[in-house]
Amino acid sequence: MTQPVNETAPIIPQEAFDWYDEYAHGMIDRRTFLKRLGTLVTIGLSMSVLSAALLPNYALAEQVSFNDDAIKASYVTFRSPKGHGEGRGYFVTPKNLDKPLPVVLVIHENRGLNPYVKDVARRLAKAGFVAFAPDALHILGGYPGNDDEGKAMQRSLDKAKIQQDFVAAAEFLKAHALSNGKLGAVGFCFGGYIVNMLAATIPNSLSAGVPFYGTPAAAEIRDNIKSPLMIQLAELDKRVNATWPEYEVSLKKNKVDYQMFMYENANHGFHNDSTGRYDPKNANLAWDRTVNFFQQHLS
Template identity: 55%
Template sequence: MDRKPASQFDQEVLDLYDDYAHGRLNRRDYMKRLGAFAVGGLTVESLLSSLAPNYAWAEQVKADDPRIKTERVTYNSPDGAGKMQGLLAYPAKGNKFPAVLVIHENRGLNPYIEDVTRRLATEGFLALAPDALTPLGGYPGNDDDGRVMQRKRDREKMMQDFIAGAKWLKTNERSTGKVGVVGFCFGGGMVYQLALQIPDVIDAGVPYYGRQPTLSEIPKLKAPLQIHNASLDKRIMAGAPQLEQALKKNNKPFEAYVYEGANHGFHNDTTPRYDDPSAKLAWKRTIAFFKKQLADQD
């Protein structure tokens, strides 16, 4: 099935999907409200299908791409799950690379995030994508079940799992010791938290449409940020101006971009919310930012 662009959906339909994807709407009510748009031969089932993730669309870098190497790794997370698993990807040639922690959305380490991790490896980074669902058996193979599982985990313990991942990257034998972090949705909010919690570990942060931190914590930030938001993402955009004001007031280095006409999740190329020009531009900026901020100055 080909992906329909967001422009072919009523904006309210995309907003309903966003509410469902973030747990603000249960499946029963989601389907009931979609029924209002099932007209002219269009069924609720076909709407559900067209809105659901299609993982085949996300494979920009194949798992066996000769430019990179990948492996499943386990690392210690004493203050979180105890043991965490994730996908590690790095260039096939070379010895040491700047590192990037990749933090998934609210549904575990799905194929989209795995592909993002491989994309970073093709750009010269040592990339680790932990799976927050590790203590529950790992990503279950679909996002609906993944969302349910992730809601069962304690948010503080998950944060500790990602903190442990960043520390693991910093001392990894393939790492230069420079560590960046990128995250999407739930992961975007975690980017802010890691930059605040371990400012001496994180050298650069790139949150994609993540929940903003408490503004009173901003003075603790050290790492430069590159923030990516979507103009149609009312929930996240509501807090964006206040965050930027706080960053400016505290003289914190940051870049902030808003992609006009794009929805929350515009970088995720498995759903209709994907916005190709916005996603490509944001990713180009992300790679350039990490290459600049994680360059070995020693």
């Protein structure tokens, strides 16, 4: 199920999306972001229209209902001795599961486990995978219900411990009784970076990774990467795209099996169907490619 496209919606200038990306990643504060948006306010483009287009509306981000009869969802905890001690995440399987299946770790953006990322986990379960979406904010009580607070909470945590939490989550999922032993990972923005980091940190555990608009792992560990990667990038995402040429050199040098897709006229976050950056055509194509890639490498 995809969201309908509103053909009469006002056209939002590209700089507004660029400013939102800066704001979402902590490069500018909310006051600066809103001040910049104020320069775009015209009779036909009010602040409310701009805010509605840029800020998430998670009511739009449910392509698979949590009540869907084909899946079963719950929350589970796992040990993370090198991270924050304990992690917790959203665990989704096909219903009436009678044999182990490929497992996929789903990694959120820089604001905790929001409804969009939980829906991505449900989509994977509908496609025949066991999906697990950890919440980096578990140690602080979990995703707070709004992105601004979630970003502040995630920034307050030790990044190295967050990374260890996701390493622990990956190993927990791979070893799960419902796992066939083949582990995939998909992540968005910060989560895309974590996929790249996992590929370099646990190369013998990860069987396939799909980072959506994520920056590379640290240069000193990139030579460890072995698993196949599908790199999903947005043409208008200057910040992340600037890191790609150097990363590609490293992947080629190490003979990594990788594919890179650059989605035309797409913004950072184009797969997230809760904001105006959502691009249905590119999002659907990227998702079909993702599912097919996991089916190829995890079955």
